[in-house]
Amino acid sequence: MAATRPTMKDVAAEAGVSTMTVSRVVNGDSAVAPGTAARVEAAVRKLGYQRDDVARQLRRTHELSQIIGLLVDDVTDPFMAAVASAAEDVARQRGSIMLIGSSRADLRREREVIAAFTARRVDGLILTPAAGSHRFLRPAQAQGTKIVCVDRAAPGLDVDAVVVDNFGAVREAVAHVVAHGHRRIGYIGDTPRIWTFGERRRGYLAALESAGIAADPALVRDGVRTGPEAAAAVTGMLALHDPPTALLAGNELLAFGALTAAPGDLAFVAFDDFALAARLTPPVTVIAQDPVALATSAAHLLFARIHGDVSPPRTVVMPTRLIRRGSGEIPGPFAA
Amino acid sequence: MAATRPTMKDVAAEAGVSTMTVSRVVNGDSAVAPGTAARVEAAVRKLGYQRDDVARQLRRTHELSQIIGLLVDDVTDPFMAAVASAAEDVARQRGSIMLIGSSRADLRREREVIAAFTARRVDGLILTPAAGSHRFLRPAQAQGTKIVCVDRAAPGLDVDAVVVDNFGAVREAVAHVVAHGHRRIGYIGDTPRIWTFGERRRGYLAALESAGIAADPALVRDGVRTGPEAAAAVTGMLALHDPPTALLAGNELLAFGALTAAPGDLAFVAFDDFALAARLTPPVTVIAQDPVALATSAAHLLFARIHGDVSPPRTVVMPTRLIRRGSGEIPGPFAA
DNA sequence: AGCCAAGCTGTTAACGATACCAACCAGAAG
DNA sequence: CTTCTGGTTGGTATCGTTAACAGCTTGGCT
Numbered sequence: 122m123a124a125t126r127p128t129m130k131d132v133a134a135e136a137g138v139s140t141m142t143v144s145r146v147v148n149g150d151s152a153v154a155p156g157t158a159a160r161v162e163a164a165v166r167k168l169g170y171q172r173d174d175v176a177r178q179l180r181r182t183h184e185l186s187q188i189i190g191l192l193v194d195d196v197t198d199p200f201m202a203a204v205a206s207a208a209e210d211v212a213r214q215r216g217s218i219m220l221i222g223s224s225r226a227d228l229r230r231e232r233e234v235i236a237a238f239t240a241r242r243v244d245g246l247i248l249t250p251a252a253g254s255h256r257f258l259r260p261a262q263a264q265g266t267k268i269v270c271v272d273r274a275a276p277g278l279d280v281d282a283v284v285v286d287n288f289g290a291v292r293e294a295v296a297h298v299v300a301h302g303h304r305r306i307g308y309i310g311d312t313p314r315i316w317t318f319g320e321r322r323r324g325y326l327a328a329l330e331s332a333g334i335a336a337d338p339a340l341v342r343d344g345v346r347t348g349p350e351a352a353a354a355v356t357g358m359l360a361l362h363d364p365p366t367a368l369l370a371g372n373e374l375l376a377f378g379a380l381t382a383a384p385g386d387l388a389f390v391a392f393d394d395f396a397l398a399a400r401l402t403p404p405v406t407v408i409a410q411d412p413v414a415l416a417t418s419a420a421h422l423l424f425a426r427i428h429g430d431v432s433p434p435r436t437v438v439m440p441t442r443l444i445r446r447g448s449g450e451i452p453g454p455f456a457a
Numbered sequence: 458m459a460a461t462r463p464t465m466k467d468v469a470a471e472a473g474v475s476t477m478t479v480s481r482v483v484n485g486d487s488a489v490a491p492g493t494a495a496r497v498e499a500a501v502r503k504l505g506y507q508r509d510d511v512a513r514q515l516r517r518t519h520e521l522s523q524i525i526g527l528l529v530d531d532v533t534d535p536f537m538a539a540v541a542s543a544a545e546d547v548a549r550q551r552g553s554i555m556l557i558g559s560s561r562a563d564l565r566r567e568r569e570v571i572a573a574f575t576a577r578r579v580d581g582l583i584l585t586p587a588a589g590s591h592r593f594l595r596p597a598q599a600q601g602t603k604i605v606c607v608d609r610a611a612p613g614l615d616v617d618a619v620v621v622d623n624f625g626a627v628r629e630a631v632a633h634v635v636a637h638g639h640r641r642i643g644y645i646g647d648t649p650r651i652w653t654f655g656e657r658r659r660g661y662l663a664a665l666e667s668a669g670i671a672a673d674p675a676l677v678r679d680g681v682r683t684g685p686e687a688a689a690a691v692t693g694m695l696a697l698h699d700p701p702t703a704l705l706a707g708n709e710l711l712a713f714g715a716l717t718a719a720p721g722d723l724a725f726v727a728f729d730d731f732a733l734a735a736r737l738t739p740p741v742t743v744i745a746q747d748p749v750a751l752a753t754s755a756a757h758l759l760f761a762r763i764h765g766d767v768s769p770p771r772t773v774v775m776p777t778r779l780i781r782r783g784s785g786e787i788p789g790p791f792a793a
Numbered sequence: 794a795g796c797c798a799a800g801c802t803g804t805t806a807a808c809g810a811t812a813c814c815a816a817c818c819a820g821a822a823g
Numbered sequence: 824c825t826t827c828t829g830g831t832t833g834g835t836a837t838c839g840t841t842a843a844c845a846g847c848t849t850g851g852c853t
Contacts, residue, residue, distance in 0.1 A: 138802080145802090154802090172840085176808090176841090180841050188577075206531060218573045221541070221556075240508060242511055380736055396713040400716055464809055480811060484811090489832085514838090515808090515840090
C-alpha cells in the first residue's frame with residue numbers, strides 16, 4: 122500500500138554506481154560520462170525515482186527553499202483571487218512554488234498560518250495583513266524571511282508594500298458625487314483597523330469636510346464584511362428619516378451586497394471594478410485598481426529581496442482610475 | 458543579514474540540556490521535569506527558536522507531511538476561487554497547509570507543478586485536471602500520494618472525483634429553453650477535451666436531438682476560453698443569416714463575456730450562478746452548483762484517503778439547480 | 794619512460810530533527 | 824545494604840541528499 126518511494130540509494134544500486142553519481146545525473150551536472158548517465162537515467166525511469174526536495178533542502182540549508190507563502194483574507198474575494206493568480210505566475214517564472222493561506226480577517230489565524238509557513242522555511246511572504254499589530258513577524262524577518270505587503274500596509278512592521286492611494290481615490294470619488302449635487306452620502310466599509318479601509322474612510326471624511334458637509338454617523342457603516350451585511354446596512358440607511366441620496370461601497374463584495382438592496386435612483390460608486398459593472402442599470406461608476414499589476418509588482422519586489430536587494434523598504438503606490446459609467450453621475454437634490 | 462535561524466542545538470546549549478530534551482519540550486512530550494521544561498521554554502523564547510519542519514519531516518519519513526496540493530485552471534475563475542477557499546479551510550481543520558498552482562489549461566504546466574509538489578512529499582492532491590491524459594500521475598499514486606479530482610474527472614486515472622451531472626443539467630436547461638419556443642440555440646464552451654465541457658456539450662446535443670432539432674455547427678463554439686473570446690463568438694453568431702434566439706454559456710467567465718455582446722431579447726442561460734445574476738436586465742437564468750460543497754466534499758474525501766481509507770475510488774455527484782430568473786424564459790419564435 | 798592534466802567516480806560528513814535505547818537518580822521494597 | 828521501579832535525561836544512528844575532497848584512469852607531452 123504505502124509503497125515507499127525509491128531513493129538515490131535504490132537508483133544507485135540499480136545502475137551500479139554510487140549515490141553521488143546519481144545525484145550528479147539528477148541535477149544535470151556535466152561531469153558524468155555519457156554511458157554512466159544513460160544507465161542512471163534508465164534506472165531513474167525504471168524505478169520512477171524523483172528527487173526528494175525535502176532532504177535536498179535540509180542538506181542545502183543555506184540555499185533558497187524556492188517556496189513562497191501568500192496570505193490573503195479570503196480568496197473568494199475577486200481582488201484577492203487576482204492577486205493570488207498573479208503572484209503564483211511570478212513565483213512560477215522564478216522557479217518557486219506557492220503556499221496559500223487565508224486569515225479570514227482573524228489575526229490569530231494569520232499568525233498560525235504564517236508560523237506553519239516559516240517552519241517550512243519559505244523564502245518570503247506576500248501578505249494582505251489583517252487588522253492588528255504585525256510585530257510578531259519581526260523574528261521571522263530577522264531570520265531572513267522576506268516580507269512584502271500588498272493592498273495594505275502592516276502596522277508595526279517595516280516592510281515593502283504595494284498599495285494604491287486609497288485615501289485620495291475615495292476623496293476624489295466622493296468629491297465627484299458632491300459635484301453632482303449630493304450632500305447625504307453613505308459609506309459602507311470593513312473595519313478601519315484594516316489599513317485599506319481606514320484610508321478609504323479617511324478619504325470619505327476628508328471629502329465631506331472639504332465640501333463643508335458635516336459627517337453623519339448614521340451614514341457611516343464600518344465593520345461590514347459580507348454581501349448580506351452590506352445589503353442590510355443599505356436597507357437600514359434608506360429607512361432613515363433623512364436617507365442618503367448617494368452611496369460609496371468600500372469593495373467589490375460589499376458593492377455586490379449593497380446593489381441587491383439599492384434602488385436604481387441611488388447614486389452609487391464602488392471601490393474595485395467588476396466584470397458586469399457596465400451591464401447593470403444604471404451602469405456602475407467605480408474606482409478601478411489593477412490587482413494583477415499590484416500583485417505582480419509585489420511579487421517582483423519580493424523576489425528582488427530574496428535575491429539580495431537590501432535597500433530600505435519602500436512603498437509603491439499604483440494608480441487608480443475613476444470610471445464614470447452612470448451610477449455615480451445621477452444628479453442629487455443640490456445639482457446645479 | 459541572512460541571519461541563520463537557531464537550531465535545537467542552540468537552544469540546548471542555552472538551556473544546558475541535550476537536544477533530545479529540547480525536542481521533547483518543543484513537541485509537548487510530558488516526560489520532562491517541569492523545571493527543565495521551563496528552562497528550555499525560556500531559551501526557546503530568548504532565541505526565537507522555531508522547529509524546523511523540513512528537518513523534522515526528513516527524519517520522520519514515513520509520517521505525513523501535512524501538506525496538500527491544489528491544482529486549478531485559474532484562481533480568478535470565481536468557481537475555482539471558491540474551491541480553493543473551501544479546500545484550504547478543510548486543510549486547516551486537519552492541521553495541514555496547502556500549496557496552490559494553476560495549470561492555465563496547459564497540461565505540461567500542470568505536470569510540472571504537480572512534480573514540484575510531489576517532490577515536496579505532499580500527502581495528497583486536489584485537482585481540476587486540464588485536458589489530456591493523466592496517466593503521468595500513476596507513479597505518484599503508486600508511491601502513496603492520494604489524489605481527488607473536483608469539478609472534472611481525469612481521463613486515464615482511477616481516482617475519486619466530486620462532480621455535478623453536467624450532462625443532465627445542460628440537457629435539462631436546453632430542454633427548458635426549447636420548451637419556451639426556441640429552436641435556434643447557441644452553445645459556447647471551452648474545449649470538449651476538458652471533461653466538464655465535454656459533458657455539457659453532450660447534454661446540449663442530446664437535448665436538441667430529443668427535441669428533433671438538427672444541431673447546427675455554426676451555433677456551437679468550443680475552445681472559447683476568455684470573456685472577450687466569448688463576446689466575439691456571440692457577435693459572430695448574431696451576424697449569421699439565421700441567428701440564434703437563445704444561448705447557453707458554458708461557465709461564469711464565458712457568461713460574463715457573452716453578456717457584454719448579447720442583446721436583452723436573446724434568451725440566455727449560464728452555467729454557474731453569480732452574484733449579480735438577479736440584478737441584470739433581464740435577470741439571468743442559471744444552472745447553479747455549489748463549489749464550496751464540491752470542494753469541501755473533495756477535501757474530506759482526500760483526507761479520508763490520506764488517513765487510510767482504501768475502499769475503491771468513487772465518484773460523488775452533487776446536485777445542480779436550474780434557477781429561473783427571466784433570461785431563460787424569454788419566449789422564442791415557436792412559443793405556444 | 795615519466796609526469797601532469799583532465800575527466801570521471803567514490804568516500805565521508807554533514808544539514809536539523811527524532812526513534813530507540815541506555816544510563817542515571819531517588820526513593821521504596823526486601 | 825542491595826535490588827528494583829519509575830521518572831528523567833542523554834547518546835547514537837538515521838532520514839535522503841549533497842559539498843568537499845580524494846582517488847583512479849586515460850592520454851598527451853616532454
